[in-house]
Amino acid sequence: MSQKQSSMPWWSPRELSAGQGIRCVLGPLSLQLFRSADAWRVWTSREEWDEAQPAQARMTDLDAMPADEAAERFVFNQSPARVCLRPMLADRPVVVRARQSVFVPPGEEAMLYLSTPVWISIDLGDPARSLREIPVLPMSDTWFGPSTREGELCYAARTHARNHLEQVPRRPHRAITPVKVRNEASSLLPIDRLSLPVPLLSVYGDADSGLWTEEVHLTRAADSDLAGLRVVPGVPNMAPRAERLSGPRTEPGRGGLVRAFSDLFG
Amino acid sequence: MLDSILNYMASDQVMSVLRAVMFLLVGFILARFVSRLVQRMVLRRFTTHHAMIFRRLAFYLILGLFVASALRELGFSLGVLLGAAGVLSVAIGFASQTSASNLISGLFLIGEGPFGTGDVIKVGEITGEVLSVDLLSVKLRTFDNLFVRIPNETLIKSEVTTLTRFPIRRFDLQVGVAYKEDIERVRKVLMDVADRNTLCLDEPKPLFIFNGFGDSSLNIQFSVWAKRENFLDLRNSLQIEIKKAFDAEGIEIPFPHMTLYTGSVTDPFPVRMVGEQPSGDVSSDNGK
Numbered sequence: 210m211s212q213k214q215s216s217m218p219w220w221s222p223r224e225l226s227a228g229q230g231i232r233c234v235l236g237p238l239s240l241q242l243f244r245s246a247d248a249w250r251v252w253t254s255r256e257e258w259d260e261a262q263p264a265q266a267r268m269t270d271l272d273a274m275p276a277d278e279a280a281e282r283f284v285f286n287q288s289p290a291r292v293c294l295r296p297m298l299a300d301r302p303v304v305v306r307a308r309q310s311v312f313v314p315p316g317e318e319a320m321l322y323l324s325t326p327v328w329i330s331i332d333l334g335d336p337a338r339s340l341r342e343i344p345v346l347p348m349s350d351t352w353f354g355p356s357t358r359e360g361e362l363c364y365a366a367r368t369h370a371r372n373h374l375e376q377v378p379r380r381p382h383r384a385i386t387p388v389k390v391r392n393e394a395s396s397l398l399p400i401d402r403l404s405l406p407v408p409l410l411s412v413y414g415d416a417d418s419g420l421w422t423e424e425v426h427l428t429r430a431a432d433s434d435l436a437g438l439r440v441v442p443g444v445p446n447m448a449p450r451a452e453r454l455s456g457p458r459t460e461p462g463r464g465g466l467v468r469a470f471s472d473l474f475g
Numbered sequence: 476m477l478d479s480i481l482n483y484m485a486s487d488q489v490m491s492v493l494r495a496v497m498f499l500l501v502g503f504i505l506a507r508f509v510s511r512l513v514q515r516m517v518l519r520r521f522t523t524h525h526a527m528i529f530r531r532l533a534f535y536l537i538l539g540l541f542v543a544s545a546l547r548e549l550g551f552s553l554g555v556l557l558g559a560a561g562v563l564s565v566a567i568g569f570a571s572q573t574s575a576s577n578l579i580s581g582l583f584l585i586g587e588g589p590f591g592t593g594d595v596i597k598v599g600e601i602t603g604e605v606l607s608v609d610l611l612s613v614k615l616r617t618f619d620n621l622f623v624r625i626p627n628e629t630l631i632k633s634e635v636t637t638l639t640r641f642p643i644r645r646f647d648l649q650v651g652v653a654y655k656e657d658i659e660r661v662r663k664v665l666m667d668v669a670d671r672n673t674l675c676l677d678e679p680k681p682l683f684i685f686n687g688f689g690d691s692s693l694n695i696q697f698s699v700w701a702k703r704e705n706f707l708d709l710r711n712s713l714q715i716e717i718k719k720a721f722d723a724e725g726i727e728i729p730f731p732h733m734t735l736y737t738g739s740v741t742d743p744f745p746v747r748m749v750g751e752q753p754s755g756d757v758s759s760d761n762g763k
């Protein structure tokens with residue numbers, strides 16, 4: 210049974226009978242779920258994590274309840290058998306900071322691959338009901354806006370902003386967003402920090418190539434502080450066989466203009 | 476006897492009293508009805524607070540008109556009454572100076588709107604959540620759950636800090652390190668701590684200010700930003716983490732210390748041995 214399960218990606222649904230559980234280690238997060246006849250128990254723990262180290266997703270079956278007392282208990286009349294760990298994107302935009310400075314010359318466009326850590330929603334039953342959402346990797350808060358009075362609270366993440374797909378490391382707990390940046394202004398566009406509107410994106414999963422989001426096009430217009438944002442609907446070209454796992458958290462506002470580039474900051 | 480009573484009942488005086496009472500009753504009911512209507516209409520465009528004020532205004536205006544009519548029915552001449560009121564108002568004005576000043580301050584305060592219901596403000600020594608902004612006073616709930624009424628005049632005159640106006644806040648940590656420490660290393664340790672703390676905002680960047688050479692320490696201000704709601708958590712977690720990081724790195728936070736000087740440039744303090752202790756121990760104690 211475990212053989213069969215290990216070939217499945219970590220986000221695929223599983224059926225558990227009462228008295229069984231699963232343990233899921235996903236990068237820094239380790240999550241244990243155990244089903245009893247009238248309750249589900251959830252244990253979460255995290256270890257110190259360096260994002261440079263390779264991450265793995267490991268699913269193992271539990272036949273006995275973990276002894277640790279510090280569990281969260283979700284009670285039911287009769288506990289549902291089906292459980293699914295569904296990847297979601299963060300609930301605020303993620304500001305990614307490039308480890309090396311990246312510049313886009315005037316009139317050029319470039320494709321960058323940015324990855325952001327996902328959240329896990331523990332879905333039980335059929336139709337699925339979400340018990341709770343857990344960020345795999347807690348991200349630091351950051352502020353993105355022209356001043357300390359206006360702006361938006363975001364999450365901060367670091368990235369290599371790789372521009373070749375084959376260089377992008379496959380990490381099971383991060384979703385890759387292909388971002389096409391186009392500079393239509395007459396000056397150089399430095400991308401030290403880029404705000405990625407992940408609440409507008411969906412998550413797609415592919416058993417071989419991992420998690421993806423839709424492709425995002427950011428266009429810096431000639432005379433504007435804001436960037437034009439376009440989310441290309443559907444599966445990204447790089448993972449044509451991926452299936453949609455969860456939808457966007459919020460609908461995009463009208464106009465599709467966002468503050469996306471950091472050189473506009475202060 | 477009965478006839479005279481009946482005659483009296485039907486007389487103009489009684490009828491006018493009845494009419495006056497009718498005026499008052501109708502006025503009261505109408506004022507309540509209209510004021511509620513006004514409140515409902517105003518609520519669509521303004522805050523609850525403004526709606527309440529408009530409601531009261533409408534209520535007393537309508538009631539006042541009907542009271543004036545009732546008085547006229549009773550045979551009072553309004554001109555004389557108003558004249559008397561003029562004299563009276565001077566007297567009342569002097570007597571109710573404080574209330575009047577609070578009232579006017581309240582109007583300005585509501586117009587200016589430096590804070591609203593639900594905001595957290597700091598006035599003098601008092602910090603609390605605003606429960607209501609009224610014409611005479613502002614009511615606060617402090618964080619130790621006390622109800623505080625502050626007269627509007629005080630608020631207009633004094634400095635009021637609204638803590639919940641902007642979404643992010645800065646925490647300024649004052650810390651001193653020993654003179655032997657390398658400032659650059661201290662700076663790096665502090666920045667690493669801020670970087671690891673998830674509540675600490677990445678941007679605006681933490682600020683490191685070297686405040687100068689203190690009496691016993693090198694004084695440093697380390698300012699970090701946090702989401703307003705996380706301010707207290709950040710303050711706690713950051714200071715604990717900084718202490719841990721300093722301990723791990725061997726960076727000393729010195730106590731205030733004082734060097735005694737006997738007056739002559741060269742002569743040391745005379746040290747006299749007490750008891751039978753070996754001399755080596757005493758000298759090492761003195762070294763500390």
